[in-house]
Amino acid sequence: xxxxxxxxxxxxxxxxxxxxxxxxxxxxxxxxxxxxxxxxxxxxxxxxxxxxxxxxxxxxxxxxxxxxxxxxxxxxxxxxxxxxxxxxxxxxxxxxxxxxxxxxxxxxxxxxxxxxxxxxxxxxxxxxxxxxxxxxxxxxxxxxxxxxxxxxxxxxxxxxxxxxxxxxxxxxxxxxxxxxxxxxxxxxxxxxxxxxxxxxxxxxxxxxxxxxxxxxxxxxxxxxxxxxxxxxxxxxxxxxxxxxxxxxxxxxxxxxxxxxxxxxxxxxxxxxxxxxxxxxxxxxxxxxxxxxxxxxxxxxxxxxxxxxxxxxxxxxxxxxxxxxxxxxxxxxxxxxxxxxxxxxxxxxxxxxxxxxxxxxxxxxxxxxxxxxxxxxxxxxxxxxxxxxxxxxxxxxxxxxxxxxxxxxxxxxxxxxxxxxxxxxxxxxxxxxxxxxxxxxxxxxxxxxxxxxxxxxxxxxxxxxxxxxxxxxxxxxxxxxxxxxx
Amino acid sequence: xxxxxxxxxxxxxxxxxxxxxxxxxxxxxxxxxxxxxxxxxxxxxxxxxxxxxxxxxxxxxxxxxxxxxxxxxxxxxxxxxxxxxxxxxxxxxxxxxxxxxxxxxxxxxxxxxxxxxxxxxxxxxxxxxxxxxxxxxxxxxxxxxxxxxxxxxxxxxxxxxxxxxxxxxxxxxxxxxxxxxxxxxxxxxxxxxxxxxxxxxxxxxxxxxxxxxxxxxxxxxxxxxxxxxxxxxxxxxxxxxxxxxxxxxxxxxxxxxxxxxxxxxxxxxxxxxxxxxxxxxxxxxxxxxxxxxxxxxxxxxxxxxxxxxxxxxxxxxxxxxxxxxxxxxxxxxxxxxxxxxxxxxxxxxxxxxxxxxxxxxxxxxxxxxxxxxxxxxxxxxxxxxxxxxxxxxxxxxxxxxxxxxxxxxxxxxxxxxxxxxxxxxxxxxxxxxxxxxxxxxxxxxxxxxxxxxxxxxxxxxxxxxxxxxxxxxxxxxxxxxxxxx
Ligand SMILES: [K+]
Ligand SMILES: [K+]
Numbered sequence: 001x002x003x004x005x006x007x008x009x010x011x012x013x014x015x016x017x018x019x020x021x022x023x024x025x026x027x028x029x030x031x032x033x034x035x036x037x038x039x040x041x042x043x044x045x046x047x048x049x050x051x052x053x054x055x056x057x058x059x060x061x062x063x064x065x066x067x068x069x070x071x072x073x074x075x076x077x078x079x080x081x082x083x084x085x086x087x088x089x090x091x092x093x094x095x096x097x098x099x100x101x102x103x104x105x106x107x108x109x110x111x112x113x114x115x116x117x118x119x120x121x122x123x124x125x126x127x128x129x130x131x132x133x134x135x136x137x138x139x140x141x142x143x144x145x146x147x148x149x150x151x152x153x154x155x156x157x158x159x160x161x162x163x164x165x166x167x168x169x170x171x172x173x174x175x176x177x178x179x180x181x182x183x184x185x186x187x188x189x190x191x192x193x194x195x196x197x198x199x200x201x202x203x204x205x206x207x208x209x210x211x212x213x214x215x216x217x218x219x220x221x222x223x224x225x226x227x228x229x230x231x232x233x234x235x236x237x238x239x240x241x242x243x244x245x246x247x248x249x250x251x252x253x254x255x256x257x258x259x260x261x262x263x264x265x266x267x268x269x270x271x272x273x274x275x276x277x278x279x280x281x282x283x284x285x286x287x288x289x290x291x292x293x294x295x296x297x298x299x300x301x302x303x304x305x306x307x308x309x310x311x312x313x314x315x316x317x318x319x320x321x322x323x324x325x326x327x328x329x330x331x332x333x334x335x336x337x338x339x340x341x342x343x344x345x346x347x348x349x350x351x352x353x354x355x356x357x358x359x360x361x362x363x364x365x366x367x368x369x370x371x372x373x374x375x376x377x378x379x380x381x382x383x384x385x386x387x388x389x390x391x392x393x394x395x396x397x398x399x400x401x402x403x404x405x406x407x408x409x410x411x412x413x414x415x416x417x418x419x420x421x422x423x424x425x426x427x428x429x430x431x432x433x434x435x436x437x438x439x440x441x442x443x444x445x446x447x448x449x450x451x452x453x454x455x456x457x458x459x460x461x462x463x464x465x466x467x468x469x470x471x472x473x474x475x476x477x478x479x480x481x482x483x484x485x
Numbered sequence: 486x487x488x489x490x491x492x493x494x495x496x497x498x499x500x501x502x503x504x505x506x507x508x509x510x511x512x513x514x515x516x517x518x519x520x521x522x523x524x525x526x527x528x529x530x531x532x533x534x535x536x537x538x539x540x541x542x543x544x545x546x547x548x549x550x551x552x553x554x555x556x557x558x559x560x561x562x563x564x565x566x567x568x569x570x571x572x573x574x575x576x577x578x579x580x581x582x583x584x585x586x587x588x589x590x591x592x593x594x595x596x597x598x599x600x601x602x603x604x605x606x607x608x609x610x611x612x613x614x615x616x617x618x619x620x621x622x623x624x625x626x627x628x629x630x631x632x633x634x635x636x637x638x639x640x641x642x643x644x645x646x647x648x649x650x651x652x653x654x655x656x657x658x659x660x661x662x663x664x665x666x667x668x669x670x671x672x673x674x675x676x677x678x679x680x681x682x683x684x685x686x687x688x689x690x691x692x693x694x695x696x697x698x699x700x701x702x703x704x705x706x707x708x709x710x711x712x713x714x715x716x717x718x719x720x721x722x723x724x725x726x727x728x729x730x731x732x733x734x735x736x737x738x739x740x741x742x743x744x745x746x747x748x749x750x751x752x753x754x755x756x757x758x759x760x761x762x763x764x765x766x767x768x769x770x771x772x773x774x775x776x777x778x779x780x781x782x783x784x785x786x787x788x789x790x791x792x793x794x795x796x797x798x799x800x801x802x803x804x805x806x807x808x809x810x811x812x813x814x815x816x817x818x819x820x821x822x823x824x825x826x827x828x829x830x831x832x833x834x835x836x837x838x839x840x841x842x843x844x845x846x847x848x849x850x851x852x853x854x855x856x857x858x859x860x861x862x863x864x865x866x867x868x869x870x871x872x873x874x875x876x877x878x879x880x881x882x883x884x885x886x887x888x889x890x891x892x893x894x895x896x897x898x899x900x901x902x903x904x905x906x907x908x909x910x911x912x913x914x915x916x917x918x919x920x921x922x923x924x925x926x927x928x929x930x931x932x933x934x935x936x937x938x939x940x941x942x943x944x945x946x947x948x949x950x951x952x953x954x955x956x957x958x959x960x961x962x963x964x965x966x967x968x969x970x
Contacts, residue, residue: 068859153858291902331910332901339894362887369884372877373638373957374553374966391876392857398883399854402847405890409824416817417776422925423907425816440907472858481859 003069008058010065011076015051018081019044024133025088028208029126036092036124043087050084070153071473071482074145078465082106088130092123099454103461108134110468111142111350113222113320113437114460116450121226125208128225132215136193139219139350140186142468143253147348148181150470188256193218196245203237217245220350222320222437229322229445230310239310239323250317251277252348272385273346273357280344280356284316285309288333295330308333316340318352320437327444334440338427341436352435352467354404360384361397403471408433411463418455428452432460433467488554493543495550496561500536503566504529509618510573513693514611521577521609528572535569555634556958556967562626563950567591573615577608584939588946593619595953596627596835598707598805598922599945601935606711610693613710617700621678624704624835625671627953628738632833633666635955673741678703681730688722702730705835707805707922714807714930715795724795724808735802736762737833757870758831758842765829765841769801770794773818780815793818801825803837805922812929819925823912826921837920837952839889845869846882888956893918896948903940913937917945918952 022044029037065073085105089096100116107114108131120128196217200210209225216223226232230242251274258267268274289301289308298304307324314321315337326334343359345351361384368380382389408429415425420442427439428449438445443452449460466474476482507529514522550558570590574581585601592599593616605613681702685695694710701708711717715727736759743752753759774786774793783789792809799806800822811819828844830836846869853865867874893914900910905927912924913934923930928937934945951959961967 071858330901330904331907332898335901335907336898339898362883365880366884366887369880370957370961370964371966372881373556373961374964394883395850395854395879396857398847398879399851401887402851413817413821413824416815416820419815422816422820472855476855476858479855479859481856 003066003072005058006063006065007069007073007076009055010073011080012051012055012058014077015054015080015084016048018084018137019048019051021133021137022047022088022130025126025130028129028211029124032125032208034124034126036088036126039088039091040126040130042091043084046087047084067152068482070149071476074149074469075474075477077141078106078109078469082109085109085130085134088127092127097454099457100450103449103457104131105134106461106464107437108132108221108223109138109141110435110464111135111138111219111221111318111352112432112435112464112468113216114431114443114449114464115223115437116448116452116457118227118448118450120224121232125225128223129208129212132212132221132223132225135219135221135223136215138221138468139249140189142219142350143185143189143348144178144182146470147185147254148178150473153473184257185253188253188260189218192245192248192256196241199241199245200238203241204235205233205238213242214245216321217242217319218249218350220246220249220317220319220345220352220435222314224321231323234323236306239306242321243309243313246313246317246319246321247278247281250344250349250351251346254348273360276356276360277344277346280340281313281316284336284340285312288312288336291333292329297329312337312340315436315438316344318345318434318436320431322438322445325444325446327440327446338430338436338439341434342430352433354401357384358397358400361389361394362401364389365394365398400470400472403475404433407463407466407471411459414459415456418453418459420452420456428456428460429463432463435464435467488551488557490543491548491550492554492558492561494540495558496565497536497540497543499562500539500565500569501533503569503622504533504536506618506622507532507573507615510611510615513614514609517610517693519609519611521573521611524573524576525611525615527576528569531572532569552638553967555638556961559630559634559954560959560962563591563594563954567594570594570615570619573612577612582939584942585935588934588942589616590619591946591949592922593617593706593708594623594626595920595949596620596623596704596706596803596837597917597920597949597953598701599916599928599934599949600708600922601933601937601942603712603933603935605709606717610710613708614693614697617697617706617708617710620704620706620708621700623706623953624734625674627704627835628670628674628833629663629667631955632670632739633663635958638958669742670738673738673745674703677730677733677741681726684726684730685723688726689720690718690723698727699730701806702727702804703734703835705731705734705802705804705830705837705920707799709806716808719808721791724791727806728794728798731798731802731804731806732763732766735829735834735836736831739833758845761841761845762829762831765825766798766801769821769825770797773797773821776818777814782814797822797825800921800923801829803830803919803921805916807923807930810929810931812925812931823915823921823924826919827915837918839886842869843882843885846874846879847886849874850879850883885955885957888960889918892948892951892956896944899944900941903938903944905937905941913941913945914948917948920949920952 022040026040026044028034029040082102082105085108086098086101089101089104103116113135193214197210197214200214201207205213212225224230230239255267255271255274259265285308289305292298292304292308293301298307310323311326318341341353343354343356345353345355347355347357364382364384368382371380372378382394411429412426415428416422424439424441424443427441428443431437431439431443443449449457507525511525511529513519514525567587567590570593571583571586574586574589588601598620678699682695682699685699686692690698697710709715715724740752740756740759744750770793774790777783777789777793778786783792795808796811803826826838828839828841830838830840832840832842849867849869853867856865857863867879896914897911900913901907909924909926909928912926913928916922916924916928928934
């Protein structure tokens with residue numbers, strides 16, 4: 001409870017800043033013919049007043065944060081902000097339930113991009129801007145979370161994620177350290193975002209569309225302004241831009257520091273995780289393209305490659321845009337894609353899932369034990385890209401993977417228990433825990449999460465949150481040790 | 486290759502003993518009106534002659550086995566024996582392909598119990614006796630493998646499985662040590678088998694049925710002499726006997742040593758794995774019974790409990806008998822059952838899957854890391870039932886689990902790639918790697934593996950073998966380190 005007291009003023013500030021971000025959809029409402037204006041003004045006012053009231057009520061208790069406060073803070077931010085993020089939706093769509101609106105807002109801020117809405121093209125642009133803009137904000141938050149906060153907390157092997165550029169941090173206070181890292185990351189993030197925005201515009205999107213889909217792309221979110229997602233554009237140029245920026249957003253943003261500092265693209269290639277990421281993507285795209293061609297899904301290789309490249313990169317980077325209903329492809333392809341989304345993105349990106357680096361650690365640890373069977377007395381260090389991985393990090397990653405698996409099983413059983421079919425249940429959980437968005441079956445690329453019951457929606461909401469906050473940072477709050485002392 | 490030379494005479498002896506076991510179906514063929522007699526005589530002769538020829542050709546090279554030879558030996562035994570185990574089937578059923586016959590024999594000797602045959606009741610009793618007897622032999626082999634051989638080899642944390650009674654083994658030679666442990670285990674195994682046989686007879690089965698289903702029960706195999714499996718009997722008494730002996734065969738056989746030595750049932754209860762096993766079974770049965778009642782699948786609690794108890798125990802102990810088509814139940818129940826079969830049986834039993842002890846080690850290791858997040862500097866040993874678990878064992882278990890997961894994913898993708906539907910693909914792999922037998926969909930309790938293509942059948946066959954031989958003991962053969970030196 002001490003912890004909560006220290007955190008409430010911080011949360012209040014975050015809330016007021018969040019209210020400030022609502023100016024973006026408001027501007028779109030002012031610019032265009034748009035009937036969402038009043039909703040955004042009200043939402044912004046309510047959010048700001050709540051933040052201000054909380055700040056006034058709690059500011060006297062301000063004191064320096066401690067590392068452990070991070071766990072509670074990230075959980076508070078990612079559960080409280082979506083509650084206010086629902087306001088524009090609830091005000092504009094009076095029939096929308098809070099359960100569904102909260103799902104939508106969590107989906108945005110966790111960059112999952114699963115939606116409960118249909119008829120997106122009939123919504124005011126400003127509402128769609130708000131949905132997509134939440135993804136951009138979520139992506140920013142995640143970068144700070146995984147690059148600056150989690151490594152300090154030692155969650156699930158994320159000590160590994162500390163990039164070269166970060167340097168020692170022992171003697172510094174928490175807040176300035178995080179702020180400094182965040183500034184650097186966001187500079188890169190917004191530079192790329194601007195490039196993506198201009199590229200979409202150049203490829204033929206309107207200004208508003210370019211802005212919205214840039215937000216969704218940079219956050220690897222997957223919200224679109226059309227029910228048909230990227231299928232609505234049917235443009236190779238737009239798809240190529242999307243693929244390029246999904247790939248760029250899927251690698252560790254800290255690497256871009258190095259690229260800028262050294263004025264060379266070499267860091268991208270010398271990083272084992274980024275290299276594995278590009279190789280995995282290229283290999284999977286080629287495999288799926290050949291598979292689709294062999295099964296006669298598309299008449300020629302060029303068409304097969306076009307659709308395979310977009311869909312594989314979209315799902316494997318946990319983005320979730322769709323140009324075609326890939327659930328209609330022979331099942332091997334979509335299942336492979338969903339499998340990839342579990343681990344294909346890099347740590348320090350805006351993508352979800354286990355992350356490639358954790359998979360590499362696990363693979364190397366397993367390989368070591370295979371060798372140990374043959375040479376029981378050998379001393380075998382685990383190394384990733386030349387760096388020694390300590391046993392403690394391996395154990396952290398192990399705990400992470402085990403809890404990841406357990407949450408998946410438990411959530412799937414809960415959905416089955418509530419009556420959802422087996423394919424929808426399992427793939428909804430995979431799509432939510434990895435913050436991908438579309439699954440298969442009822443929640444596939446041509447369907448959405450609208451048909452779920454309230455109970456099922458909450459299971460998916462909690463799964464998205466757990467996945468986004470790297471599981472342990474939330475679950476540790478439920479251990480008695482956390483609250484003792 | 487040195488290793489292979491030392492092993493071939495051993496394999497030859499094993500093959501001749503295997504030929505000897507073919508006397509059992511032969512006796513059944515002699516006793517009853519049965520047209521399988523000649524097939525069994527031929528199969529026995531071929532197997533014995535092959536074994537003898539191999540022995541004569543290789544006996545001059547006999548030398549003391551070394552621990553590492555164990556890997557190659559178990560893989561050889563479990564791939565070569567089924568090839569000869571197919572003979573009675575191939576001779577009697579000329580239309581049966583070798584692929585299918587080999588699947589059936591591997592299914593028996595790995596105690597999986599998945600079948601490619603239909604019209605079982607029309608087969609001669611002696612053929613069904615051979616199918617079931619292979620399960621009993623397989624069960625015996627597995628007990629020696631997991632209690633005596635694997636702990637010496639240090640595979641996948643199975644050092645843990647060394648029961649109290651085993652004592653130190655450093656200074657002893659390999660062969661007498663294994664032989665001594667095997668004798669003790671088999672005494673217990675055949676005592677229980679006799680009790681099971683008499684109990685089935687008492688409950689109303691005929692002598693031949695009692696023998697066959699005893700074999701299948703003790704090995705947790707799941708082969709039956711009827712297409713309808715245990716549904717053919719429709720007898721509560723028989724189902725109760727089956728449940729009791731499936732549970733008895735699902736715990737560590739080494740515990741029965743202690744029960745006999747101390748003349749007390751206390752060791753069963755003081756063993757944390759056995760206790761968890763019973764608690765898990767009781768809890769799951771009750772949960773499924775209540776779930777079925779709530780969904781109106783059965784009209785009253787007694788009926789729901791009867792069918793839930795049989796089906797849950799049958800699948801969770803990796804046996805795979807069926808009294809009803811539980812694939813028709815709301816999906817939560819069969820999926821929960823299949824999930825349980827992945828880890829519910831105890832190490833040192835004839836059951837398949839990860840084993841409870843490994844799951845307990847992983848859970849405790851994960852729990853330690855949750856605590857470590859809050860107390861980064863705490864020294865936290867992992868203990869199971871008061872015994873310290875070394876980091877090396879935790880790493881072994883980790884490697885095991887990771888390879889287990891990877892094989893499952895890979896095999897599922899291969900089945901999907903070959904065109905099988907998603908539910909059948911995934912559950913076939915779960916049912917094969919855990920040596921359970923029936924999955925869902927096409928390979929569910931009312932269907933079988935007959936409809937699979939040759940490619941799909943081979944994927945399942947290899948998955949059964951990998952699961953049975955605890956993965957690492959086979960896969961280590963594919964590392965270059967194994968063959969070096
Ligand atoms: K996404
Ligand atoms: K079985």
